[in-house]
Amino acid sequence: MISSQRAKSFSSILWKIRRFLNIGSEKRLQEAVGEIRGFANSIVRQKKQAMFQISQEFSPTEPGHSDEKFVTDIVISFILAGRDTTSAGLTWFFWLLHRNRHVEEEILREINKSRVKQKNKTQHFSVFEQVKDMVYINAAICESMRLYPPVPVDVKEAAANDVLPDGTKVKKGMWVGYLPYVMGRMESIWGRDWAEYRPERWLENTGKGKWKFVPKDPYSYPVFQAGPRVCLGKEMAFLQMKRVVSVILGMFRVVPAMEERFDPVFVPHLTSEMQGGFPVRIEQRTV
Template sequence: MTTILQNSPSATFTLDHVFKFPQIFTANPDNVRHILKTHFDNYPKGNFFISTVFDFLGNGIFSVDGESWKFQRQVSSHAFNTKSLRKFVETVVDTELHDRLIPILSDSDKTVLDFQDVLQRFAFDNVCNIAFGFDPACLLPSLPETEFAVAFEEATNLSSERFRSVWWRWKIFRFFNVGWEKSLKIAVSKVHGFAKKIVREKKQELAENSCLESPDLLSRFLSSGHSDEDFVMDIVISFILAGRDTTSAALTWFFWLLHKHPEVENEILKEIKEKSDMPVFEEVKDMIYTHASLCESMRLYPPVPADNKQAINDDVWPDGTVVKKGTVITYHPYAMGRMEKIWGSDWAEFKPERWLKRDEEGKWSFVGRDSYSYPVFQAGPRICLGKDMAFLQMKRVVAGVLRRFKVVPAVEDGSEPVLIAYLTTKMKDGFPVRIEERGKLD
């Protein structure tokens, strides 16, 4: 898809499927702005996307439109204010980092770890804490296979398979309860059963103490007057999906790129040393070079490689593309990160400096790009609520890990990981690494 978009005059092409919805792909920032902002109301998630993920995500925020989406976004926004973000970094993330992640890396003794799996466990514990007020303890030294986490991973991957199949095929499999649809049904049942148990326990907790000092996301929704277990369960499952898979995917690719570019790692180490005496929250907020490096990594490997909408009415895009009612629209962050028209002739280079400029004193300052050229966190009314939380969490992990360790891929020189696109980007067969203790930064 990227190659086709790179060679299309306006970075847009129409794909005429057999037995599927017509589909248009675009990596054109003007078109993306048109879809995500200017004509937002004409491009909801739509029936194609909603029906494909409904069994897993139900009526959660990422798979609904209209008033239900607005309500969920409004209630959720309170979980992302400055006070909540500070608490998340200083308690949830920092505790998981020091009590679980660092000891596991320290005790690895240069044995091979699947760092993708470790980072997923780290993110899963964090998001369950902030969403449910529940600790699944996936990142214990034994790296336990908890039923909820395993079922969640399987449900995510098998739901993604539906996008690769023609709609009637997976619906036939589902009707007869065979093949991967049977496995998906089992996995979803386990996820829903466990989530409902947590919802009931939280209801009981709120009944006994209706004024929690620091309410989690689940408490906020239950306190908003919505007590339907299925509805609240769908909301929280969507947030777990977003919080677990996106940050872990971004960090997995980041640590691989960092090993390939030791000069970038050295700059980050300098920054970590400079900020080491600051309080945790201020430290991660002020890590400018690390922030730029994460942005650059996600340019090349966005956690969500492509996203779908569906046209309600006929339309014409800024580049002249004619869109018919019912057409599935896919804007493509993965391809957009590889467009020479957006990033220049050096687009293939991992170059954090493209996000930076030096001030008169020689210090770095961050130079952002508009979210329609870089829609890694979506853009417009549906821009990601958790963007700041994700950056704070990732920067805290980077600082905590690199201060103590060097992450070395356990692969043959010259070999490249294979990208697979489920609902998020992952490395096929994981990310095998060896952890080496680093000398004290001085």
């Protein structure tokens, strides 16, 4: 939150002064960074110790393991880029599912089909195999992230002078921002029904009772960015979210523990949040 407030400030001079003097929000930021880095560093050291116990041939000077700071940075990247974004996406997904029961019913049908297929398998059925054919869940997740993207705003700095497709000139060092949150709600991109949560807009009926997933242009749907900057963890994120959704919904109902007319507030930071969190009741399915 403090990092995102830096970008929103009218001038960078004030926060740089606070950082130099180590006071106020910058002091709190350094304390938070220290706590996160300490946590990530403990993970790295525990892993190295476990590897050493497994194999006495492990050498502390081996490349890829000796630089604890580098490995710790990678762990922190996974925490920030993977954990926070995935949890944000799933929070809004379960909220939209509650508001659109017909989508939940279609997802349950897909989960049940996968279970039947799994029972008919004589060999080991991997996690990837369990979720790879769940195209409707994939579409439902894409549709929820269209309306509530985990990263609602993104900014790039021009490395060199450039010209945008519409003729706008961008000079080296300039910041160019785009808003996936706004783009996901533009009628010119998604049509008049842009406000409707409709996973079917991502699907094509093959005529055989099966859905085929049809991805959108990443430049119109930049939730995972596009081009050279596309998110490296995109496929892993979908695998994780589809797995979580299929396991939870296959066993439980996720019911908001709030008034029926409650309308959550979207809070855009570096990653999106639901103001006050999303309190729910978990009810076991009987059918």
